[in-house]
């Protein structure tokens with residue numbers, strides 16, 4: 386989608402700091418990190434959110450990447466939080482499915 390920020394990052398039209406890339410997924414640093422580690426993983430194919438009709442195998446491969454990217458970022462063993470904001474009440478601001486990996490410090494007990 387040409388008006389989607391993350392599609393433009395995937396296309397290389399908007400610069401990003403890449404953490405991991407393969408044919409299907411890209412991980413890159415969040416531009417406004419909330420913690421020492423704040424990395425986003427996105428499928429290269431545009432899905433709006435978890436509410437979209439996403440094949441289970443795509444979701445499986447996406448979430449299998451989470452601990453791998455956490456390892457690359459050095460928080461695999463110390464711990465991290467994964468967040469997939471969905472819709473208005475969750476304040477989803479970019480409507481391209483993405484998983485936040487947040488860590489590198491002691492996080493608050495709850496994320497509400």
Ligand code: 5GP
Nearest residue numbers: 390401413414415416417470476477478479
């Ligand atoms: P959401 O609130 O939709 O779950 O999260 C969107 C995230 O994308 C936010 O944490 C925001 O900082 C990040 N973001 C928005 N625009 C850009 C951008 O142009 N580049 C990067 N690297 N991150 C972005």
Ligand code: ZN
Nearest residue numbers: 389392431481
């Ligand atoms: Zn997109």
